[in-house]
Amino acid sequence: MSAADPRQELTVRRQRPEDDEPDRLPLAWALVRRTIDLTSPYPRWRRTLLALCAARAVQLPILAWLLAHVIRGPVSAGDPAALAPWIAGYAALVLATEATLYWRIRLAHQLGECVLRDMRDRMMAHLLTQPLAFFHARRHGSLISRMIGDIEQVRNGIQNNLFITLIQAGQMLGAAAVMLWIQPRLFLVLLALAPVLWAVNRHFRGRILDASRTQQESFSRVTAALAETVQGIRVTQGFAREETNAGIFSRLVHALAGNVVRTSRLVALFLPLLELNAQGFLAALVAVGGWMAATGTAGAGDLVAFFFLANLFFSPITLIGTQLSEATLAMASAERYFRILDTEPAWRDAPDAVPCPPLRGAVAFERVTFAYEEGRPVLHDVSFRAEPGEVVALVGHTGSGKSTIVNLLSKFHPPGAGRVTVDGLDLARVTQDSLRRQMGFVFQSNFLFSGTVADNVRQGRPGATDAEILAAFDALDCRDLVESLPKGIHTELSERGRGLSMGQQQLVAFARALVGDPRILVLDEATSAVDTLTEARLQVALARLMRGRTSFVVAHRLSTIRNADRILVLDHGRLAESGRHAELVAAGGPYARLHAEFTRREG
Numbered sequence: 001m002s003a004a005d006p007r008q009e010l011t012v013r014r015q016r017p018e019d020d021e022p023d024r025l026p027l028a029w030a031l032v033r034r035t036i037d038l039t040s041p042y043p044r045w046r047r048t049l050l051a052l053c054a055a056r057a058v059q060l061p062i063l064a065w066l067l068a069h070v071i072r073g074p075v076s077a078g079d080p081a082a083l084a085p086w087i088a089g090y091a092a093l094v095l096a097t098e099a100t101l102y103w104r105i106r107l108a109h110q111l112g113e114c115v116l117r118d119m120r121d122r123m124m125a126h127l128l129t130q131p132l133a134f135f136h137a138r139r140h141g142s143l144i145s146r147m148i149g150d151i152e153q154v155r156n157g158i159q160n161n162l163f164i165t166l167i168q169a170g171q172m173l174g175a176a177a178v179m180l181w182i183q184p185r186l187f188l189v190l191l192a193l194a195p196v197l198w199a200v201n202r203h204f205r206g207r208i209l210d211a212s213r214t215q216q217e218s219f220s221r222v223t224a225a226l227a228e229t230v231q232g233i234r235v236t237q238g239f240a241r242e243e244t245n246a247g248i249f250s251r252l253v254h255a256l257a258g259n260v261v262r263t264s265r266l267v268a269l270f271l272p273l274l275e276l277n278a279q280g281f282l283a284a285l286v287a288v289g290g291w292m293a294a295t296g297t298a299g300a301g302d303l304v305a306f307f308f309l310a311n312l313f314f315s316p317i318t319l320i321g322t323q324l325s326e327a328t329l330a331m332a333s334a335e336r337y338f339r340i341l342d343t344e345p346a347w348r349d350a351p352d353a354v355p356c357p358p359l360r361g362a363v364a365f366e367r368v369t370f371a372y373e374e375g376r377p378v379l380h381d382v383s384f385r386a387e388p389g390e391v392v393a394l395v396g397h398t399g400s401g402k403s404t405i406v407n408l409l410s411k412f413h414p415p416g417a418g419r420v421t422v423d424g425l426d427l428a429r430v431t432q433d434s435l436r437r438q439m440g441f442v443f444q445s446n447f448l449f450s451g452t453v454a455d456n457v458r459q460g461r462p463g464a465t466d467a468e469i470l471a472a473f474d475a476l477d478c479r480d481l482v483e484s485l486p487k488g489i490h491t492e493l494s495e496r497g498r499g500l501s502m503g504q505q506q507l508v509a510f511a512r513a514l515v516g517d518p519r520i521l522v523l524d525e526a527t528s529a530v531d532t533l534t535e536a537r538l539q540v541a542l543a544r545l546m547r548g549r550t551s552f553v554v555a556h557r558l559s560t561i562r563n564a565d566r567i568l569v570l571d572h573g574r575l576a577e578s579g580r581h582a583e584l585v586a587a588g589g590p591y592a593r594l595h596a597e598f599t600r601r602e603g
């Protein structure tokens with residue numbers, strides 16, 4: 001097994017360019033502003049937080065100054081009586097400082113949580129305005145990570161990076177001001193050390209963050225490979241891919257181990273360097289400050305004050321570095337978030353679109369041409385009519401455009417050229433939701449939501465009673481099949497309808513489509529998962545149910561097609577023939593050939 005065989009990496013390769021978007025972006029003012037603007041619905045919290053940050057920035061330097069002042073004054077003078085009021089004042093300020101911290105953290109989290117909630121609401125509302133094509137063009141996993149990961153990162157940017165940076169910067173300024181005031185020359189000496197600390201921090205912080213990202217990614221590849229091997233174990237063993245998969249897995253695990261070691265090496269080097277810096281700085285303080293105190297240019301009290309203040313001045317350097325580094329992650333996330341939010345729907349209902357009046361169900365395609373991707377039409381100049389109540393069967397080889405026709409009829413996509421009408425009304429002039437409310441759908445694979453069977457059926461008509469739901473199953477002649485479930489229609493479905501057989505899921509989908517009493521019914525390969533016996537029962541029930549509704553049926557089984565009022569034969573996106581079964585067989589065209597093939601296959 002050679003490492004270069006690209007097929008073996010199939011399971012773990014990144015598949016779309018969107019995976020290669022940058023993890024971080026430099027701070028750009030326009031983006032920072034737009035991100036901060038997310039907090040504008042909460043002006044009072046924002047103002048209070050800024051005030052708390054300002055308070056916090058001066059409180060610590062003042063505490064340090066107070067301590068030094070006590071040492072210089074009452075302590076040096078050996079006056080215990082004068083000590084008491086200072087200590088009381090100190091204690092009061094400490095309490096105030098901690099109260100500020102409490103409120104600062106609490107409000108920041110409150111604000112962050114509200115921003116997070118608003119962002120998710122906005123994103124969801126925006127996603128729901130997007131037409132189907134938007135979702136086809138994107139990986140669902142990546143949309144989900146926008147909703148979860150990116151929004152979380154932006155929240156962190158607002159809630160932590162922004163406020164902590166403000167406080168730390170303020171604290172630096174506060175400490176610098178007090179030091180300048182007490183002993184400017186000593187401060188200037190210390191200031192010379194700041195760039196060294198900044199440079200060390202900058203060098204390592206970025207690398208450590210990058211290394212831990214690589215490590216995380218490496219880890220998720222290991223989990224993905226493991227999950228694919230386990231979930232696809234039948235394919236793995238069936239195609240004797242055990243060795244290949246084990247090889248891929250082993251390589252990934254090795255890569256992960258290497259990445260973890262690389263991260264730890266960086267961390268291991270960074271911490272001693274920081275400590276060295278701090279110690280060097282103390283030594284410099286003792287040397288310069290001690291010399292000044294010894295020669296009488298500075299007091300011992302000043303020196304004590306400097307030990308505290310200098311720490312307040314230097315510790316923000318590393319902290320701010322970390323915050324800014326994290327902020328670049330938040331920037332990349334914000335950019336991705338806003339980009340989705342700024343993606344206008346490729347099309348939407350015309351502004352003057354009206355709600356669909358109650359339909360009779362006459363459908364017409366007038367010279368319809370359609371392409372999913374520009375320049376690659378999949379329907380060419382398709383025209384047909386269906387009278388109210390007719391059953392229309394769509395037949396044709398795979399990829400011939402059957403599902404596309406029902407998608408256009410449901411206004412999931414607008415036609416590129418030509419018109420689709422219902423009751424003579426151009427679909428371009430009616431709103432999507434009012435149209436679909438009068439339609440019922442059953443697809444090849446039907447998504448069921450978690451909840452009970454009844455909840456799922458109710459998607460077809462919110463507010464339907466249990467009796468009405470049971471009546472729908474009754475009408476389908478399969479009430480007994482549903483009642484044999486552990487809790488009947490109140491049986492809980494786990495994720496995606498697991499816990500029901502494919503056939504049972506399809507029955508639920510049928511009931512969901514019918515409970516709303518639709519005028520137009522779309523059944524796209526709807527009975528494919530139902531066993532032959534159940535299908536036979538369903539056929540009878542469906543024939544009854546389709547009566548009075550215009551129905552579009554895509555089916556591969558001859559029995560369904562034979563009884564249709566109209567058969568549309570598609571060939572590579574063109575309407576090759578249309579008519580009734582007997583006419584088409586007699587005509588001896590494409591349908592007759594398909595039919596011969598069917599009869600041979602179905603025996």
Ligand SMILES: Nc1ncnc2c1ncn2[C@@H]1O[C@H](COP(=O)(O)OP(=O)(O)OP(=O)(O)O)[C@@H](O)[C@H]1O
Pocket residue numbers: 136372373378396397398399400401402403404405
């Ligand atoms: N979302 C899409 N994006 C791009 N092309 C698509 C998309 N959906 C379908 N197509 C293409 O459009 C053509 C018609 O597809 P359609 O799904 O209508 O076929 P179908 O007749 O329903 O086939 P099947 O019997 O396999 O369900 C196919 O060539 C297919 O590759």
Ligand SMILES: [Mg+2]
Pocket residue numbers: 402403404524
């Ligand atoms: Mg199809």
